[in-house]
């Protein structure tokens with residue numbers, strides 16, 4: 009399998025090293041073979057090539073079976089003009105590769121619940137999969153421009169019906185593999201795009217009669233994630249709502265550093281990255297939490313390579329090490345066994 | 357003072373009765389005189405007049421010194437077509453009256469913190485004022501329509517610079533009256549409208565050099581509200597982000613039923629309503645929490661009528677009654693003294 013590695017910025021390089029170690033262990037154990045191709049993205053690419061997404065990175069990704077990404081961005085590039093910022097690399101690769109389906113699983117891990125901002129009775133037993141549309145909506149709609157000599161401004165929330173259909177179909181498929189409950193989030197009392205979205209959900213559910221479907225307004229969803237996170241199974245929503253809600257959900261369990269994500273298209277090619285950012289404050293110290301990256305690697309094995317057994321083994325190893333009480337310093341609240349990135353990786 | 361009362365739907369009627377009782381007590385004590393004019397809005401108006409915002413309601417509101425609103429909406433009207441739903445009454449009155457500034461204070465009340473989903477160490481000492489732009493952005497931008505035979509759809513996020521200036525100015529003014537810390541929330545790494553928003557904030561801050569200003573992306577804000585709610589003072593943001601974040605914030609303290617809101621324009625006219633909805637499940641039982649409505653009434657006295665002393669007296673009475681352990685059944689978790697809407701109102 010050809011795997012493109014995009015370490016990116018900040019702790020991205022350190023945690024990408026962990027991904028490699030884990031994949032090498034897996035290939036030894038199972039006889040798989042992974043070939044790594046490392047390329048630049050984000051601030052790192054701006055420094056080296058002057059742009060956040062160099063052409064050779066795009067080309068390598070297009071040849072790959074899967075992509076692992078560390079993190080992009082950092083204060084060093086914060087004052088660069090909007091059109092050449094590190095994040096443009098991330099938005100660009102999603103669009104160039106057509107990675108329309110962002111999968112973000114959020115599961116409370118018992119050993120870590122004491123680090124959650126939520127009381128245990130609220131957060132326990134939560135197991136949510138947020139599915140966010142990733143290549144449409146306000147992120148890419150045109151026009152997006154100043155008007156009237158800069159005295160007004162417009163952005164455009166545009167969706168094609170088939171863009172809605174494919175992400176909603178993906179969500180139903182995932183719901184079928186889980187508890188068969190799907191919450192579709194929109195703002196149908198205000199937005200025409202949300203009303204079309206709701207119609208598409210209503211059409212699709214005919215194909216999946218076993219799945220229980222609930223529609224929730226985005227403001228109500230933002231509340232319910234906090235008051236009843238364990239009432240959710242799969243959540244599907246458009247790009248910007250997904251950005252906000254998945255980040256909101258990511259802090260509920262108290263272990264942001266552990267959360268993985270996958271960005272997929274219709275075939276099995278995907279880009280996998282931890283949910284946390286580049287963490288400039290701890291970069292270079294060797295203490296970054298590699299678990300988000302390692303669990304993203306497990307998602308790659310499962311979703312891109314159908315190596316379910318290997319994926320499950322990684323996930324069990326992570327839980328086992330956490331159950332023993334080991335953790336990186338970002339989870340210091342939960343006990344005394346704080347270890348480094350490398351120690352954590354070796355234990356897994 | 358001419359006060360228009362819009363009880364609306366569900367528990368709206370019951371809690372509006374509480375507002376009247378409180379205002380009568382205030383007028384007896386301070387020698388003020390309030391004249392009440394009751395009108396229809398929302399589902400109630402649909403039932404009576406076939407539209408969610410009858411012309412006579414608009415006209416009465418335009419003559420008023422202030423407006424009190426109970427709640428709109430309910431399952432009874434859920435299947436009505438989008439253009440004639442109860443919520444359209446609310447959106448319509450905001451737009452007709454030019455109520456561009458939505459003020460939503462969220463303050464943890466010690467007596468109630470045990471009802472919060474958050475651990476006490478996270479939520480304690482939180483005191484946030486969210487200021488949401490209420491008459492622009494995706495809510496009202498044109499075009500908002502199907503295209504291409506219904507195969508695509510567009511909504512428009514439109515703002516004029518002067519619409520940004522007036523809400524951001526309002527936010528700086530409020531910050532000056534509080535802890536002089538302003539968090540401006542946008543999505544400047546993606547949206548052109550957010551980049552203009554950020555520029556306007558940077559310009560305005562020159563006029564308020566004492567106010568400390570922070571820019572936060574909306575996804576990061578959705579996280580920080582949960583992990584560090586007490587790090588905020590005033591938050592200002594555009595309409596849709598404000599809708600999501602203010603609802604998210606409203607559940608943090610565990611006492612949604614107590615939260616008031618004000619929707620203001622440049623003069624002193626404003627519309628005041630509790631944050632909670634019409635609560636169809638408890639309608640008619642006489643157990644709705646009237647505190648959100650009563651505290652909205654206090655906001656009216658302060659912001660529309662400059663009756664600060666009376667406003668403060670109401671707020672102190674509310675805190676006092678809660679400290680004694682009394683509460684409506686929605687806060688049952690916090691102890692045994694559950695009382696009715698009327699009992700609570702009479703105690704205050």
Ligand SMILES: CC(C)[C@H](C(=O)O)[C@@H](O)C(=O)O
Pocket residue numbers: 095098099251545546575
């Ligand atoms: C960096 C930014 C453009 C990006 C987004 O908004 O999609 C990020 O927040 C994410 O969620 O991956």
Ligand SMILES: CC(C)[C@H](C(=O)O)[C@@H](O)C(=O)O
Pocket residue numbers: 197198227443446447599
């Ligand atoms: C009812 C709805 C249209 C409204 C809004 O989105 O503004 C409500 O959620 C609110 O926040 O007052």
